[in-house]
Amino acid sequence: MGFVVKKGFDIGLAGRPAPTIVDLPPSETAAVYPLELAEMKQRLLVAEGDRVRRGAVLMEDKANPAFKLRAPQGGRIASITRGHRRFVEQILVEVDPSAAPEPFTAYTPADTLTADRDAVLAQLTTTGLLALIRQRPFTRTADPAAHPKAILVNGMNTAPFQVDAELVAAAAPTALQAGLDLMTCLTDGPVHLCLGENAGATLKGMQRVAQHMFSGPHPAGNSSVHIARIDPLRINDVVWIVKAVDLVQIGRLFLDGTLPATRIVSLGGPGVRPAACGHYRICMGGNLAPLLQDTLTDDAVRVIDGDVLAGTAITPQHHLRFCQSSISVVPADRARHFLGWTTPGLWQRSFSRLFLSSWLPGRNDWPLGTNIHGEERAMVLTGHYDKVMPLNIMVDFLVRAVLAGDTDEAIALGILETDPEDFALCDVICPSKMNVQEIIRKGLRLIEEEGI
């Protein structure tokens, strides 16, 4: 069945990752960043100098001791970095390739179809891979006690420079099918596989799930849009969402009986040399510096975990994060333009029709950088945001309710059906340069803390 999303905006940034996979040499170090799993209450179980195997426990969640954070690679713990309020920020492992991985229960593809829900959840929880399955509302790690009415698997990538799900699936079709089969064991409801126009034979060939085709500009690939169109969230409903590329990792865990040692990530953006834009098979937790040191166009760039719209800025010396499947790089742009408010605007990208470029045929190679292109101004309720919001949400009034701390109104206006990433385009097109994602994130956090 096909869904057409009309509202949205494709920026058309330069640096699309090519559909090729390059194998990177093994990394000498590997790291985990426990703060990435924001909900975890940290209990550190290793010390500097300890030798660990791949899959050995590094840390567990005090609130739910079954949930463990495990070593992405075997070796010796080189350092443990603590930061704000003594939270562990980074655990660095010197990789020892000879160390054997920690074994987990291995399944045959046939087993994954008939697996026991509790056993699957137990394995996902103890390996930490449960964090790849997100629960709505609030987009938090799936709660094993919850019974989702459906699981939505996202096999799309409309945000700039997300990893190509088709490419990853084609590299490990049995793992993806096993992952999908496992998902059917986790819910009494349906498992939906949401695919975009660029889905190929592998994704379309997946069995035993309901396939849905979505077309249209970004955010057609966002899970909130898929939920709203396929099976909207009602009061007290819970759904789980998982990216198809993450499901591949889950499938590999269950088929191999070990934590996957590698994954495929995309590298793209105007800050990457065009020849280097592509996909790379990289060690879990591996150091990104060797990859980034000679592929960037310039030293003054911003490296982003995730996509350009909703991702997190990281340093180029960073290691691959646990949930990360794409690396985007944009140039740092502090350029000042003379009388910028009155230039014809042939070289400026805008969703509005105030620039000459908006009247010319679309380009796909905008080399946008990090410049804000303006100053923050008072919020004006214009209905402007609604043009890039395919959900049935009145963005202006939702933002206003959150700013006023009126959580009741925010819930009534549908904030629970959304995720901050759905408002990324509002950030982009706002003439007042508001940070709408940030506002919605704070609103959701406030509601989560206060309870509905």
Add this chain to the structure above:
Amino acid sequence: MKPLLKLHDRIRPLFKQGAPFHVFKPVFDAADHFAFTPPDETQHGAHVRDAIDIKRVMMTVIYALLPCFFFGVWNAGYQYNMAHAIAGADFLDHILRGLIIVMPIILVSYAVGGFWEVLFACARRHPINEGLLVSGFLFPLILPPSIPLWQVAVGITFGIVIGKEIFGGTGMNVVNPALLSRAFLFFAYAKSMTGNVWIAARGDMAVDAVTGATPLGILAAMPDGLTVADAIASGQISFMRMFLGVIPGSIGATSALACLLGAFVLLATGVASWRIMLACVLGLLSAATLATLFGDSPMAQIPPHYHLAAGGFAFGAVFMATDPVSGAATKAGKWIYGFLIGALVIIIRVLNAGFPEGVMLAILFMNVMAPLIDSFVVDHHIRRRRQRA
């Protein structure tokens, strides 16, 4: 432009917190960012941003106002030269005379408005807002050309200070500051805003009532026994002249054609809401049609489309009603808001002989009602969401 940028960089430290001129930081920032786009990078949220900013939006409104401005300059000069029966005056004479009449009004409006904006920006440490560029330009265009300059200063002061700054500046105001300025003058100095004020006159010579009257003024004070059809047949009221705007009236608001050119710019660029403009027209036409059916006063009897070109309606519907800060924000709200503005214009014109021109009051009234309309629309949205859940 490198030397200028270097100069800015050299004097910037003087305006830092604790430096001698830190009070004037908003002024420096405004000048700096007027000359060069700011160098700021994204810190939160989306890492890349659209090139649009409020400066560009406001400048587009200024561009859209230029046809009205140029026509207004010519018309002010033309009406002056006609009224004073200056023989042999040609196009250039009209323009020069118009500039002499209009430019002081605009300069006073910008200077005094700018003074208040800067004062509040420095005192409250908020950036100087570009909204002033538009308000300070809109206000002179809706004034009679004979307005005394001190009244321009008082009017813009009221509009900027009471209409905008005490609410927190651009974006926080309830009503349109330019319209509020005019309304203040209208009620405080009625003599300068009504009657034979629509043609600038030399001090020693009063323009006689017949030449100086606007078409709406003629209709409002129609002698008994004369019908609308007579007035139209005799050429006292001509649709074409009203549409082109070659009539006495507010400086920039007489020509519906110039307003249409402005509307084209605003709609093509998407700066103004087409829903509000269209709803204003529909509201006006529906109410005027009803008036022709049931009313018997001269004002009720003119054909509905005359109302479109008459008075300040075109200017109000294109430039004033569409102000996103004071107008309705929801889609349905925009339709209701615009429609009621159009309808109110007719109600005021037809039912109240004291105010032959109702556009200003209609828009100000609906500015005040806009949040209420939006609130209804949002409540309806929430109710529908609940029913679905």
